[in-house]
Amino acid sequence: ISTLILAEHDGGAIKSQSISAVEAAKSVDKQTSISLLLAGSGPSLQQAAAHAASCHPSISQVLVADSDKFTHPLAETWARLVQLVQQKGGYSHIITASNSFGKNILPRAAALLDVSPITDVIAISSSNQFVRPIYAGNALCTVRYSGNNPCMLSVRSTSFAVSMDSKSNEAPISQVDLSTFNEDSVGKSRYINHTAQVTERPDLGNAQVVITGGRALKSAENFKMIEKLAEKLGAAVGATRAAVDAGFVPNDLQVGQTGKIVAPKLYMAFGVSGAIQHLAGIRDSKVIVAVNKDADAPIFQVADYGLVGDLFEVIPELLEKLPEKK
Amino acid sequence: MKIMVAIKRVVDYAVKIRVKSDKSGVETLNVKMSMNPFCEIALEEALRIKQSGLASEVVAVSMGPSQCVDTLRTGLAMGADRGIHVESTAALYPLTVAKLLKALVDVEKPGVIILGKQAIDDDCNQTGQMVAGLLGWPQGTFASKVLLDTEKQVATVEREVDDGLETLCLDLPAVITTDLRLNQPRYATLPNIMKAKSKVIKKYTPQELNVEVKSDIEIVEVTEPPKRKAGVIISSVDELIDKLRNEAHVI
Numbered sequence: 001i002s003t004l005i006l007a008e009h010d011g012g013a014i015k016s017q018s019i020s021a022v023e024a025a026k027s028v029d030k031q032t033s034i035s036l037l038l039a040g041s042g043p044s045l046q047q048a049a050a051h052a053a054s055c056h057p058s059i060s061q062v063l064v065a066d067s068d069k070f071t072h073p074l075a076e077t078w079a080r081l082v083q084l085v086q087q088k089g090g091y092s093h094i095i096t097a098s099n100s101f102g103k104n105i106l107p108r109a110a111a112l113l114d115v116s117p118i119t120d121v122i123a124i125s126s127s128n129q130f131v132r133p134i135y136a137g138n139a140l141c142t143v144r145y146s147g148n149n150p151c152m153l154s155v156r157s158t159s160f161a162v163s164m165d166s167k168s169n170e171a172p173i174s175q176v177d178l179s180t181f182n183e184d185s186v187g188k189s190r191y192i193n194h195t196a197q198v199t200e201r202p203d204l205g206n207a208q209v210v211i212t213g214g215r216a217l218k219s220a221e222n223f224k225m226i227e228k229l230a231e232k233l234g235a236a237v238g239a240t241r242a243a244v245d246a247g248f249v250p251n252d253l254q255v256g257q258t259g260k261i262v263a264p265k266l267y268m269a270f271g272v273s274g275a276i277q278h279l280a281g282i283r284d285s286k287v288i289v290a291v292n293k294d295a296d297a298p299i300f301q302v303a304d305y306g307l308v309g310d311l312f313e314v315i316p317e318l319l320e321k322l323p324e325k326k
Numbered sequence: 327m328k329i330m331v332a333i334k335r336v337v338d339y340a341v342k343i344r345v346k347s348d349k350s351g352v353e354t355l356n357v358k359m360s361m362n363p364f365c366e367i368a369l370e371e372a373l374r375i376k377q378s379g380l381a382s383e384v385v386a387v388s389m390g391p392s393q394c395v396d397t398l399r400t401g402l403a404m405g406a407d408r409g410i411h412v413e414s415t416a417a418l419y420p421l422t423v424a425k426l427l428k429a430l431v432d433v434e435k436p437g438v439i440i441l442g443k444q445a446i447d448d449d450c451n452q453t454g455q456m457v458a459g460l461l462g463w464p465q466g467t468f469a470s471k472v473l474l475d476t477e478k479q480v481a482t483v484e485r486e487v488d489d490g491l492e493t494l495c496l497d498l499p500a501v502i503t504t505d506l507r508l509n510q511p512r513y514a515t516l517p518n519i520m521k522a523k524s525k526v527i528k529k530y531t532p533q534e535l536n537v538e539v540k541s542d543i544e545i546v547e548v549t550e551p552p553k554r555k556a557g558v559i560i561s562s563v564d565e566l567i568d569k570l571r572n573e574a575h576v577i
Contacts, residue, residue: 074494075455075465100487104467107420107452111459116421116543119450129546134448135343139352140549141448147542188497189464192482196490205488209576233577241506251470251486251507257449258506260488266576276342283551287574289566295559304557305569317563322577
């Protein structure tokens with residue numbers, strides 16, 4: 001068994017979701033040799049490669065594809081790259097994170113390799129048997145892969161926590177030989193730009209505490225209360241689809257079946273009714289707190305602590321009484 | 327230019343699903359079925375492109391058992407010009423669906439394929455990327471805005487990514503998959519529902535399209551997720567802070 005990890009990097013470092021994919025590879029097989037594939041160009045790629053080499057003790061080598069073609073992680077070039085690296089390496093498993101990077105690239109690469117990928121894996125029972133949620137997490141499906149190699153997975157990073165003692169020796173870094181790279185798809189899609197909210201708050205997918213607001217916040221102005229509370233608790237801010245659709249916050253804060261999946265220690269929902277699509281994204285939280293005026297809101301059925309009350313009174317009181325987070 | 331839209335018949339989004347007692351799957355007998363919401367958005371986008379004069383025809387495709395015709399009729403009532411039904415009683419996984427779509431592209435020669443980013447039953451989020459890969463076409467997944475320029479033969483697609491929005495420019499022909507905020511799908515009006523009855527739905531079998539229905543994955547079992555333990559209702563903010571601090575130890 002040998003595993004190829006399709007890794008994502010930003011600002012010269014490997015993204016934490018990609019390191020979770022390494023943890024998933026270890027659950028496939030403890031003895032597996034793990035190769036991490038990185039693509040990009042320039043100094044930030046070299047920096048990321050150096051980080052990759054020492055970010056996890058189970059990584060046995062780092063493969064680097066350095067070319068202007070890979071400056072932006074486009075699915076067209078990445079899928080061809082995966083095909084090339086697989087032809088040379090003959091890996092038994094190819095794993096990536098189930099985020100917008102992995103979701104975009106993995107199925108395309110799988111089609112080129114004539115493989116059915118298994119997306120959104122939350123548990124690994126054996127080297128060819130995996131559990132994934134279906135119907136917004138209202139059912140769990142165990143799937144067996146019976147095809148020829150490679151078995152291709154995307155994994156939810158919230159289900160594969162990275163162990164803290166992840167210091168390691170330097171894994172060797174080698175360059176991918178791109179002389180036989182299939183150029184057919186190069187240039188057919190072009191990166192134009194990327195707009196992101198700049199925030200000091202922790203990343204929604206990895207935060208220990210998440211504070212979420214729903215439609216009941218009524219306006220973007222009121223939603224700032226949620227942000228204030230999040231600041232106080234060192235938390236990430238999330239939102240329901242209704243709050244995003246109403247324009248209170250940008251789309252990347254949406255939590256749920258089609259948005260972000262979170263699994264914090266503490267999840268606090270204010271004015272969230274608890275649609276099944278939203279609950280799908282918070283199911284693995286350790287402690288769920290719900291504050292809602294409506295005592296019959298479905299969110300109370302999954303909340304560890306429910307408080308029936310007006311969030312416009314509860315949040316200010318919490319802001320006053322909660323200790324400052326250092 | 328012709329636009330092809332793939333639509334899937336799924337358990338209605340509002341239905342609370344039940345796992346079958348023999349763990350073979352989810353109960354779909356006597357359950358309300360509808361068009362996958364993301365596919366509705368895909369079809370709506372195609373119809374708007376046609377209304378703006380940039381496309382000549384919208385062809386809706388559905389695959390699966392005979393009841394898929396109902397879903398296609400809904401699509402025709404929304405405004406699609408024609409339907410194609412690939413009939414199969416066997417389970418169709420995304421790789422097979424992508425191969426069937428590719429075969430239909432060879433027949434229909436559309437300039438754009440629009441699909442929902444995922445179906446709300448299996449939540450796979452694969453088919454669009456796979457058909458794009460098989461065709462060698464560029465892909466714009468999770469689109470929240472689509473601008474077509476038929477003169478330059480490009481599509482500018484704004485995509486919802488983890489940390490914001492990304493904009494790509496794709497050469498046509500291309501594959502686009504839709505996210506939630508691309509548009510608000512229309513309802514079919516009664517006159518259009520009547521008109522849809524006389525629109526053509528062409529039938530194919532996978533054999534006629536030279537695609538073998540097989541799969542390299544099998545469903546071992548489908549189970550209920552573990553239930554969360556029922557919580558408690560508390561009465562004040564002070565009690566909440568106390569519980570979080572001294573019982574749950576999370577603050």
